[in-house]
Amino acid sequence: MTMTTEHPVLQLAVLVGSLRAQSYSRKIAKALAARAPDSLRCRFIEIGELPLYNEDLDGGTPPAAWSAFRAAIRECDAVLFVTPEYNRSIPGCLKNALDVGSRPPGKSVFKGLPAGVVSVSPSKIGAFGSNQALRQTFVFLDMPVMQQPEAYIGNAAELLDDNGAVKNVDTAAFLEDFIEALEKWIRTVRPGSSAFDAFMKQREKIAEDYVNGNATSLKAIVTHSEPATFFSPRGDHLEGADVVAGRYERDAASFHQGGSTDLEVLQASASGELAFWTGLQHAKARIGKNGQPAEMTLRVTEVFRLEDGGFKLVHRHADPANG
Numbered sequence: 001m002t003m004t005t006e007h008p009v010l011q012l013a014v015l016v017g018s019l020r021a022q023s024y025s026r027k028i029a030k031a032l033a034a035r036a037p038d039s040l041r042c043r044f045i046e047i048g049e050l051p052l053y054n055e056d057l058d059g060g061t062p063p064a065a066w067s068a069f070r071a072a073i074r075e076c077d078a079v080l081f082v083t084p085e086y087n088r089s090i091p092g093c094l095k096n097a098l099d100v101g102s103r104p105p106g107k108s109v110f111k112g113l114p115a116g117v118v119s120v121s122p123s124k125i126g127a128f129g130s131n132q133a134l135r136q137t138f139v140f141l142d143m144p145v146m147q148q149p150e151a152y153i154g155n156a157a158e159l160l161d162d163n164g165a166v167k168n169v170d171t172a173a174f175l176e177d178f179i180e181a182l183e184k185w186i187r188t189v190r191p192g193s194s195a196f197d198a199f200m201k202q203r204e205k206i207a208e209d210y211v212n213g214n215a216t217s218l219k220a221i222v223t224h225s226e227p228a229t230f231f232s233p234r235g236d237h238l239e240g241a242d243v244v245a246g247r248y249e250r251d252a253a254s255f256h257q258g259g260s261t262d263l264e265v266l267q268a269s270a271s272g273e274l275a276f277w278t279g280l281q282h283a284k285a286r287i288g289k290n291g292q293p294a295e296m297t298l299r300v301t302e303v304f305r306l307e308d309g310g311f312k313l314v315h316r317h318a319d320p321a322n323g
């Protein structure tokens, strides 16, 4: 993992609201991605295979395609929507993707993510209706959307050549300006979109591995330098990098597959070599010899130090919050 705290690369999810192979919208999305600065990495996340949203399927283990989609959006800092208009609104596939990402309640992967909208149509009015309909959903999804420049790409068939490249110089320049403005917007809305924010997303996945009995990913972010400390939920505390690393590995072995965890970050910050988060860790785990289900909430503080260009865990303090 390479980290620079000054100019972190932003991950931009790109969702295309058309499933057809020769989609003008996808071609415009590719043209935008090709013009994105190096500091904005575009990641096309496919929505065509998402089963239609059905609350009944979200109770237990949700469809794998939903989980993969939600995880992919969670890894991103912002979302760019490039969409046609169907019957003066957004296509069903895109609405379905929004619905899937927005649930279960309280766990929307879209919440707070800055957004950009480009609507595309072979007709003149540039899919104005779908552009505005999409903006309406952002209110409820709590997604701050870039207001200007607006992008209504009309006459799409004439703007693109047979290879999907933008022929019109003005359109090409407009797309370049749009994607640059979007990067500025993302950085304005999320000044904290820093290397540590990106790392914290990784931290949450590592915590999930851990409560499933797998300490491998945690091992990669645990320091091997002194000082290192761990204040465990059992009330004891350990000092020394090797001792602490060994303990994490042993503790992970007491968990079985089938666990899940959420980090509720109350505060997090990074400055120079150091970073921390503090908050609650909610976990559902299967523990002990028989994989007995257990639910726990821990009050957690973790401190990280930049070592060899990556954040390493140097201190963890976890107390049971529910006695």
Ligand SMILES: Cc1cc2nc3c(=O)[nH]c(=O)nc-3n(C[C@H](O)[C@H](O)[C@H](O)COP(=O)(O)O)c2cc1C
Binding pocket: 018, 019, 020, 022, 023, 024, 025, 026, 083, 084, 085, 086, 087, 088, 089, 120, 121, 122, 123, 126, 127
């Ligand atoms: C079900 C359906 C509804 C459509 N409704 C509209 C519409 O309201 N406004 C519009 O400009 N084009 C409409 N169109 C035409 C689309 O703009 C056109 O098919 C376009 O190529 C779709 O975008 P794509 O090229 O990215 O697939 C509609 C097409 C379909 C299939």
